[in-house]
Amino acid sequence: MRLSYLVTRTLSLLFVLLTVSLVTYGLIGLTPGDPARTALAAQYDGDVPPPEAVDEFRAEQGLDQPLYIQYIDWIRGAVRGDLGTAFTIDRPVTDLIVEQLPATLMLATSAMILSMLIGVPAGIISAVYKGTPIDSVGRLFALFGLSMPNFWFGYLLIILFALTLDLLPVSGTGSLSHLVLPTITLALGSAAVLTRLVRVAVLETLSEPYIRTAQAKGLKEHVVVFRHALRTAMIPIITVLGLQYGYVLNGAIVVEIVFQRPGIGALLVDAVFARDYPLIQGVTLFAAVTFVLLNFLVDVTYAVIDPRVQMGGEPS
């Protein structure tokens, strides 16, 4: 891998991160009304807070400063891991994120593993049996998986496995059995995407000349598929897995709400409804940075494992 590629990619990463932080902070400008008043209204049970209290709160939170000064202060803190204090609960935003992170990571990771276990073999089988009824089943699965709203799929699972068959708990956390239904719900969309992409990747490799040669030599079909085709097809598949993890992490928001699980998604939604600006900005920045870094890692890995990647070239 050329060094210049890594440098270009890192520079563009920094640019994206800077813009992301600006957008995240700038969102506060979208809000109708005054953040200090909104925040205090909650503490005064919806009554109009006294002006002295509003001024005091502004000074305390640095809201009396111009917006760009606030942004610089915020980003300075963010670099050191300090995202300010939440309005609604008097606690550091970073602590709240760190507390909720394990639950979300556990859900997203188990969903990612499940979707790989389903999507990769389904895609391979669909490709190998292209045009047969087996392929049709694979493609139908992908179509349904892509088209189902995941919150609705979650309720269907609850109706079937928790209420009708009484096998699993409806919602909440605690035991491993609480993780089963949320994991399946979250995995469905990603499994469908993987099935499609793996199918296309394998089909493309199967039409390469060297595969034709291997088949012409009289090698057994499974040797051709597993020894030759899959090795090449794995490259795009691995990169897609990285990207999918980002999507799965974000999909966790809705799934956490359906199953009333704590986590980053539930934290963000609560913050949005309570208009807790520091908390919203902190969680958004955290989610965006995670997503962007995953993208970056995927690109770099891709360049390392596939020597054909045109480095430093125009990103298409």
Added chain:
Amino acid sequence: MSGQGADGETLLTAIRDGLRVNGRLSTTNLVGGGIVLALVLIAIVGPELTPHSPIDQNLENRLAAPSSTHPFGTDPHGRDILARVVHGARLSLGLAAIVTGIRLVIGLSVGLVAGYLGGLVDAALMRLVDVQLAFPGIVLALVIAGMLGPSLTNIMIALAVVGWASYARVVRGSVLSLKERPFVEASKLAGTPRHRILLRVLLPNTIAPVVVLATLNSGGVILGIAGLSFIGLGAQPPTAEWGRMVSNGQAYIQSAWWVVTIPGLAIMVTVIGFNLLGDGLRDSLAVEEEQHSSSRGL
């Protein structure tokens, strides 16, 4: 395709040819197109035909099971679910059309300008596109809609803002490849003004990939509207909206399965229709596949 003055007959032929693969109407196009067409019809005339109001409450008849008077049962407020689903179709399809329209206008303009002008303008606009594609759309849409306050207009704005970049990228790509072609060079040499080349020569030739993208995208937008409304942003009571209807039913999931199940089914069928039609159009218009993972909205 000249793009100017296409009369009704050529348009019809274009549509008919556009739906065919090797001269045959493909199954995906037939089924997908059929579903979408049926839904559009339901959205237009359906609300006038339903005998019950989607909003009037009848607490004596709450959570009634599906029957001949209420084929899909009634909800916790005694409202006819069929009427609400049909009105919801008008709402969802209408909103999706507007969101897709806004995305198209922004994405087309950015893509055309970036591709045609090139240089610094292109570099700057494409970095903007990179940033949007690098940002998790679902989180951004949630936060924008939340900040603006819960309403249908605001989720429309949120979804439009987070979804135009893929159009810009596709359009820029086709403009770049068209720019060097003889017929564009010829119009340039003939002294055709720049805006005319953009609108009359380049724009019509980027339509096929854009139509495919917009169709696939509509499914994602429908899921996005439903998802944000499910969370509690977007449609506010008593508006009949599919995502909101699902969340209203969750408390009664044990006793009245139909309240949650039916609206979700409506969402799924709609999204399947758009996904099938988009896939079919991609094959019949011979458009190369872009990254597919983005077609899933929320």
